[in-house]
Amino acid sequence: MEKFTLGVIGAGTMGNGIAQLGAQKGMKVILWDMNEELVSKGFDRISATLSKLVKREKITDAQKEEMLSNIKTTSKLEDLQNVSVVIEAIVENLEVKQDVFRQLDNILAPEAIIATNTSSLSITSIAEATGRQERVAGMHFFNPAPVMKLVEVVRGYKTSDETVSTLMDLAKQMGKEAIEVKKDTPGFIVNRVMLPQFIEAIRLVEEGVASPEDVDKAVKLGLNYPMGPFELQDFAGVDIGLHVMEYFHDEYKSERYAPPMALKRLIRAGRLGRKTGAGWYDYEK
Ligand code: NAI
Numbered sequence: 001m002e003k004f005t006l007g008v009i010g011a012g013t014m015g016n017g018i019a020q021l022g023a024q025k026g027m028k029v030i031l032w033d034m035n036e037e038l039v040s041k042g043f044d045r046i047s048a049t050l051s052k053l054v055k056r057e058k059i060t061d062a063q064k065e066e067m068l069s070n071i072k073t074t075s076k077l078e079d080l081q082n083v084s085v086v087i088e089a090i091v092e093n094l095e096v097k098q099d100v101f102r103q104l105d106n107i108l109a110p111e112a113i114i115a116t117n118t119s120s121l122s123i124t125s126i127a128e129a130t131g132r133q134e135r136v137a138g139m140h141f142f143n144p145a146p147v148m149k150l151v152e153v154v155r156g157y158k159t160s161d162e163t164v165s166t167l168m169d170l171a172k173q174m175g176k177e178a179i180e181v182k183k184d185t186p187g188f189i190v191n192r193v194m195l196p197q198f199i200e201a202i203r204l205v206e207e208g209v210a211s212p213e214d215v216d217k218a219v220k221l222g223l224n225y226p227m228g229p230f231e232l233q234d235f236a237g238v239d240i241g242l243h244v245m246e247y248f249h250d251e252y253k254s255e256r257y258a259p260p261m262a263l264k265r266l267i268r269a270g271r272l273g274r275k276t277g278a279g280w281y282d283y284e285k
Helices: 013-024 036-055 061-069 094-107 123-127 161-173 190-206 212-223 229-236 238-252 261-268
Strands: 005-009 028-032 071-074 085-088 113-116 136-140 150-155 177-181
Touching (some): 013 028, 013 036, 013 061, 028 036, 036 061, 036 071, 061 071, 094 113, 113 161, 123 136, 190 229, 190 238, 190 261, 212 229, 238 261
Parallel strands (some): 150 177
Antiparallel strands (some): 136 150
16 A cells, blocks of 8 residues: 555644654655744644653654654745645634635645535535535544544535545554544534534533542442543533633534533633643542
């Protein structure tokens, strides 16, 4: 199988994880961000992560150097003109993503595919910014991208079968299990299943049925999940959970996705999860 030459747009958390993964699998990767400082920060983070793998004897120093040599960094979108697949992982904002997709559409070869790692925006709306809607799709990785096994390949309204199959193939080359999400739908599969669980867990606490600790314990021991819903919200950012609920609530116009008051109260108090030292739980000792 021919190796893909991969373009990765955005050198933040997800972008550098995806670029690292591609490089680890022997792909040539071009990593872009808005300026040299941001993109070299992303590259340095990849180098630091690979150094940890060397320390833990998962890879050798020579392998690390080879992986790093697979990655080129740039702040010029034009440098991506020869890549066959681009994965975009920039800020979660429709206008910003559309703007970058519009520019990429002008720069890339007509047969190149542009995938977005968006976790909630409509693939069809992002694709509309281009003249190649059949070659735009979602490619949703999970954090941390080099570790988490799943990739959701998401169809926009006009995404072609060929695009889906190329991206499924790419995910496989990256060592992932890929599933096809056949319709552009809020939250795709994983977040669609997860969000009502968060809401229900919060409602149990609001109703005084159980404490967050006991809900987490129940879910971990009773459902065999590695983390409970409160631990997971704190890990991912409580504010992100609210943002996704508001989005679902607005899209479906359904009270089943109405954000619980206890969640809003927490956020108003600045308790956003582990990143602020407190969320549903306290972390600062
Ligand atoms: P991040 O904040 O770590 O990185 C965002 C990147 O966007 C940065 O490199 C930044 O320089 C760039 N950026 C910001 N404004 C920009 C602009 N105006 N034009 C071009 N680039 C700009 O964010 P993260 O977490 O890596 O998320 C990126 C995407 O991946 C989002 O769409 C997010 O929804 C999605 N995602 C995030 C996951 C997570 O757990 N963090 C999981 C799965 C998907």
